[in-house]
Amino acid sequence: MDMTALLLSRIQFAFTITFHIIFPSFTIGLAAWLTVLEALRLATGRPVYRVVFDFWLKIFGVAFGLGVVSGIVMAFQFGTNWSVLSKMSGPIQGPLLMYETFTAFMLEATFFGVLIFGRSRVPPWFYLFSTAMVGLGTTFSAFWIMVNNSWMQVPSGFVMENGAFVPNDWTKIIFNSVVWSRFPHMLLASYLTGAFCVAATGAWYVLRKEYHAESRIMLRMGLGLAAVLMPIQLFFGHLNGGYVNTYQPSKMAAIEGRWNDEKPAGEVLFAWPDVESRRNLFAITLPPPFGSLIDSDSLTAGETGLNSIPPENWPPVVIPFFSFRIMVGCGMVMLGLAWLGTYLSFKRRLERNRLVLWMTFLSFLLPFIAILTGWFTAEVGRQPWVVYGVLRTADAMTPFLSTREATISLLIFCAIYAFIFAFGTFYIYRLIRTGPAGKLFETPRLAVPSRPMSLANAGPIHEPSHVGAGE
Amino acid sequence: MVMFWVLLLAISILLYVLLDGADLGIGMLFGLARGEEKRRVMLSAVAPIWDGNETWLVVAGVILWGAFPVVYATLLSAFYLPLFLMLAGLILRGVAFEFRNKTQRMRWIWDLSFAGGSLVASFMQGTTVGALVEGLQVTNGQYSGGDFGWLTPFAALCGIGLCLGYALLGACWLVKKCDAEVRDRAHRQIRILAVSVLVFLVVVFVYALADHLPILHRWIDRPYLFVFPAIGAVAAIVLALSILRHNDHWPFYMVAVIFVSAFGTLALSFWPYLIPFVITIDEAAAPHSSLTFMFWGGAVVFPLMLLYTVISYSVFRGKVGTTAGHH
Numbered sequence: 001m002d003m004t005a006l007l008l009s010r011i012q013f014a015f016t017i018t019f020h021i022i023f024p025s026f027t028i029g030l031a032a033w034l035t036v037l038e039a040l041r042l043a044t045g046r047p048v049y050r051v052v053f054d055f056w057l058k059i060f061g062v063a064f065g066l067g068v069v070s071g072i073v074m075a076f077q078f079g080t081n082w083s084v085l086s087k088m089s090g091p092i093q094g095p096l097l098m099y100e101t102f103t104a105f106m107l108e109a110t111f112f113g114v115l116i117f118g119r120s121r122v123p124p125w126f127y128l129f130s131t132a133m134v135g136l137g138t139t140f141s142a143f144w145i146m147v148n149n150s151w152m153q154v155p156s157g158f159v160m161e162n163g164a165f166v167p168n169d170w171t172k173i174i175f176n177s178v179v180w181s182r183f184p185h186m187l188l189a190s191y192l193t194g195a196f197c198v199a200a201t202g203a204w205y206v207l208r209k210e211y212h213a214e215s216r217i218m219l220r221m222g223l224g225l226a227a228v229l230m231p232i233q234l235f236f237g238h239l240n241g242g243y244v245n246t247y248q249p250s251k252m253a254a255i256e257g258r259w260n261d262e263k264p265a266g267e268v269l270f271a272w273p274d275v276e277s278r279r280n281l282f283a284i285t286l287p288p289p290f291g292s293l294i295d296s297d298s299l300t301a302g303e304t305g306l307n308s309i310p311p312e313n314w315p316p317v318v319i320p321f322f323s324f325r326i327m328v329g330c331g332m333v334m335l336g337l338a339w340l341g342t343y344l345s346f347k348r349r350l351e352r353n354r355l356v357l358w359m360t361f362l363s364f365l366l367p368f369i370a371i372l373t374g375w376f377t378a379e380v381g382r383q384p385w386v387v388y389g390v391l392r393t394a395d396a397m398t399p400f401l402s403t404r405e406a407t408i409s410l411l412i413f414c415a416i417y418a419f420i421f422a423f424g425t426f427y428i429y430r431l432i433r434t435g436p437a438g439k440l441f442e443t444p445r446l447a448v449p450s451r452p453m454s455l456a457n458a459g460p461i462h463e464p465s466h467v468g469a470g471e
Numbered sequence: 472m473v474m475f476w477v478l479l480l481a482i483s484i485l486l487y488v489l490l491d492g493a494d495l496g497i498g499m500l501f502g503l504a505r506g507e508e509k510r511r512v513m514l515s516a517v518a519p520i521w522d523g524n525e526t527w528l529v530v531a532g533v534i535l536w537g538a539f540p541v542v543y544a545t546l547l548s549a550f551y552l553p554l555f556l557m558l559a560g561l562i563l564r565g566v567a568f569e570f571r572n573k574t575q576r577m578r579w580i581w582d583l584s585f586a587g588g589s590l591v592a593s594f595m596q597g598t599t600v601g602a603l604v605e606g607l608q609v610t611n612g613q614y615s616g617g618d619f620g621w622l623t624p625f626a627a628l629c630g631i632g633l634c635l636g637y638a639l640l641g642a643c644w645l646v647k648k649c650d651a652e653v654r655d656r657a658h659r660q661i662r663i664l665a666v667s668v669l670v671f672l673v674v675v676f677v678y679a680l681a682d683h684l685p686i687l688h689r690w691i692d693r694p695y696l697f698v699f700p701a702i703g704a705v706a707a708i709v710l711a712l713s714i715l716r717h718n719d720h721w722p723f724y725m726v727a728v729i730f731v732s733a734f735g736t737l738a739l740s741f742w743p744y745l746i747p748f749v750i751t752i753d754e755a756a757a758p759h760s761s762l763t764f765m766f767w768g769g770a771v772v773f774p775l776m777l778l779y780t781v782i783s784y785s786v787f788r789g790k791v792g793t794t795a796g797h798h
Contacts, residue, residue, distance in 0.1 A: 062569075068522070069565050073558055075532045079547025080554055086547075090540020091761040098537040098765055101529055102772040110779055164540070166758045398548040405618050409555040416559055420566045427573060 006397050008406035009081040012413060014379075016073050018372060019417050023067030025371050028142055028187065029194020030060045031135035036221075038128045048213045055214070055436040056198070057115065059428055064108075066424045070417070075101070081406070085386055085396035089165050092158060092173065093148055100144035107137025139187065146183040147174050153378065154178045154247045155387050165387075178247070181239035188233040189374065193367035195229065196334065198222035199341070200364035201432055203357045214436050220345050223360065226338035234331065244381070245295045248388060249304040251381035252295065254317045255324045256303070257283075263302030265291030270325070273317050278307065313384065320381035323373040330370035337363055472763065473756045476538035479769050483531035485734055486780070489640070489727050490524035493517070496641020498564055498589025499634060500660065501582070509653050510582070515791045516648040518568060523783055525561065530776070537765050539755040542745045549607055549614035553595040553621055560592030593637045594630040598622070601629025604686060604737070609749050625678060632671040639664040640730065643723035648791050654719070661714055661722060669707070685748060689740045696739055703732035 034056060041049035075097065078086040086093070114122060114130035122130070157172030158165045167173060199222025205215035245252045252258075257268040259278050267290040271280035292301040306314060341360055344350035350357070386393040494517045501513050536543040547554060563584035571581035598621060605625050608616035642664055645657035679687055690696055706728035713721035741747045745755045756762065 065569065069562055072525070072529055072561065075529050075536075076547060076554060076558065079536065079543045080551050081548075083544035083548035086536060087540055087544035090536050090543060091757045094533065094537030094540055094543070094757065095761050095765045095768075098533040099768050101526075101533045102768045102776070105526055105530070106772055106775055106779070113783070161758070164758070167760045167764065170760075170764050398551070400614060401548065401551065402618050405551050408552060412555055412559050416562055420562070420570075423566070423570055423573075427570075 002401065002403055004403040005401045005406040006394055008403065008410050009397055009401065010393065012406065012410045013077060013081065015410070016070070016077065016413055016417070018375075019421065020067065020070040020074060021371065021375060022368060023063050023070065024138070024142065025186075025190045025193050025368070026197065027060055027064045027067055028135075028138040028190035029192070029197070030056060030063070031131075031138045032191055033194045033198060034060065035128070035131045035135045038131045042124055042128055048217060051436045052214050052217055059431055062424065062428050062431070064112075066420070069420070073413070080409075081398055081401060082386070082396050083398040085391065088163060088391065088396075089152075089387060092151060092165050092167050095167075096144050096148040096151070096173075100141055100148070103140040103144070104137055107133050107140060111137065142186055142190065143183055146186055147179050149378075150176070150179045150182050152387050153182075153382060154243065155390055165390075178243045181236060181243055185233070185236040185240050188229055188236060189367065189371050192226055192229055192233060192334065193371065195222045195226040195338075196367050197364045199226065200361050203360035204432075205435060206351055207354070207357050207361060211435050216351070219341075219350070219360070223338050223341040223345065226334060227342040230331070230335040230338050234335070237328075237331070241295060242297075245303075248382070250306070250309050250313055251315060251320060251377075253304055253306045253309065254315050254320045254381055255377060256291065256295065257317070257321050258291070258303060258305045259307050260305040261302060261308050262288065262291065262305065264289035264298075264300050265295065265303035267291040267294055271321075273321050275317050315381050315383040320377045323376040323380070327370045327373040327377060330366045330373070334363065334366050334370070472759065472766070473538075473752060475769060476534065476756070476762060476765070477752055479773055480531060480534050480538065481734075481738065482777075483527050483534060485731065487524070487527035487531055488734065489730055490527065490780075491521065492593075492637045492730070493640045493644040493723075494521040494524055495564070495589045495593045496637035496639065497645060498585055498641070499593065499638050500641055500645070500657070502586025502590070504653075504656075509656075512649055512653045512791065513645060514568070516645055519787050520783065521568065522565070523780060525565065528561075534769075538757050538762060539745060539752075540757055542750060542755045545607075545609075545614060545746060545750065546603075549616065550599050550602070550621055552618065553599050553602075557592045557595035557599075560588040560590070560595065562588070564588030564592065590634065593634045596630075597633025597636075598626045598630035600633065600737075601626035603747060604629070604684065606685060607746060607749060609746075625675075625682070628671075628675065628678065632668070632675065635664055635667045635671055636730065639668055640723070640726050643726045646719050647723045650790055658714070658717070665707075665710060665714070686740050693739070696736060699732040699736040699739070703729045703736075706732065 034053060037049050037053040037056070040046075041053065078093070111130040111133040114127065115134060119127065151173055154176070155165070156176055157167055157169035159168050160166070198218045202215045202218025202220075202222060205211045206219060241252075244255070256265075257271050257273045257280050258265065259280070266288045267286040268280060269284045269286060271283035271285075274281050289299045291303055292298050295301070295303055306317070337356075337359055341350060341356055344353055344356060382388055384392050384394065386396040497513055497517050501510060504510050504513060532543075535546075565588075567581040567585035567588065571578050571585065574581075602621040602623065602625075605623060607614060608620055614620075639661065642657040642660045646654050646661065649657070678684075706725045710722055710725035710729070713725065743751045743753070745752050
């Protein structure tokens, strides 16, 4: 076993999946937002909803395309670097990812075609239906991914046969409480990402005194939606804590920075966990029973500390400890901002309050940071296991993978992703900066469902000489 | 049930090779073309379909993982570097489609990544198949060929061969979809490429003879395998005739038939092995509980995906025309 190759493989997987998750979490939220806009347009008949819809459809196209491109890598990376895992868990993870690909291909690709071509060719109710189906497709994608990942967190419904995980109860694999607290948590996170990106864009236009009607719709609906969803999201976050506490005591102890068993337990708010000497430096702690209350919904429950878990089964304590706090911190700021903004909006004072507008404008980063740190907590906290309690990450790697190979592939990805990420985000920025521009969206003649990014070419911002396929 | 998944896997791989093979071929020919006008026309011949075509690669990948996890794990880890280079090529090719239109000054970068990405991806696919034909070095069920075990002269030869084959497929697609200059140029390229592919096939055959590749014994044991090369030969004759008669549509279909017969020859030569002479289909199959769970995806969704592919091609049928892309 080559330990450097192991480290490089882990960095590579973390890097590529971090890059990838940014785009789906954005597009799942946007697809839902587009459905709401189209429904409102049908219900009220106000043309401004159409303008806002067409504007966000273009941004959806670019983000969706980058998600597709970076997703292809994920389908192969299990086999290249983690061949022992993929051989053992293939009978379970393979079918789940197959359903992910199949349902996504079918719903997203098919109905995205209607979104691009269909405005004038299908009845309005069917156009709305298609928008909802694209949203459903992205949701299904997320669902299968969450089932897959939840199985790695809390494996169930299988027996070991000839060194492989053989499924014997798919109902348990798909319909267990872990999936159904984690999937809504991810889905809500995506909706909140969409909501804050929309609100931030609206705030930017209000600050620039542009697109009066459009910006107000974006600002109010974005913040309003976030104000409603944030408390629900905190509730599901709490449910997630429950499954971690039940099934993954080592992750829970690391998140809480809890070294000793406590009954009832206190709660560490902030600290610097010193792994060497097994204690927290500079700790700010709430006394018992706050820890038991938060982790077990109980005043008296005992909570496990890291000292009663063998150190070889510890995750790297510092990463889940801090990433969890960053996630919760972002969540609290988002909650405060959404409630404050919605309150001001009701009082009709939001558009004059430049401070809150600026904060809303800058808030688009918060949901992305929260999603990434949330995933770091879940995935790094699962270590040293790749399938919790059953298969160690170190044993899951391709046994003959060399440092040289792992270095080359990691360098390739760093270079290429940096390259396309820079261009992709710059391009989305340019679309947003230009704004809805009042011009009604024209169907690009050669754009097709399987090629969503071509939509963005339809904007008014291109030099007239540009061409290509989807003008 | 196992046969059902073998069939779906074969269809996915074949569709990928035929459909995205043409796109990659055009990507390589794009590198040879001069002048923005011609390049635009070439791009518009594949722009609306390439992304859907590439999806068949992912479909094949996830079917392989779900239905034949041992093969997925063994092949992907053995072909580590060629696979990542191929993915890098596909990513660069893919984003180039979109990004080259966003800029004037930097366009050369995206043109380079388009042609270069297509070339690298094609070469790596061919090399991988070549290395597989030659035989994967496996000790105790584990790949033992090292970082560059796949890079043999024979494999590299197959890499070049597939580049030529894809370019031929691409040129035929251009003849089918385009007019005027682009079509005429592709027409000339078809002659050169067709002869090159023929030479390549002869060289590969001689190499296989000289090197006593195990595949040859299969041919001697199973004379009925010669049906496929025979079909390929007929297709090659029709191809030659259709080129001489300046037909725009037949060349593509004939080259497709040649690809199908080559695919059939390889697949049946190795039967019942999924990784030649190492792992058979039955040894590789996932447990029954996995295959039955996947069944509805294969029986209901897969046909819909096929239907969808047919529809998107029919929406896009006909010539793209020389004015494509002008405002």
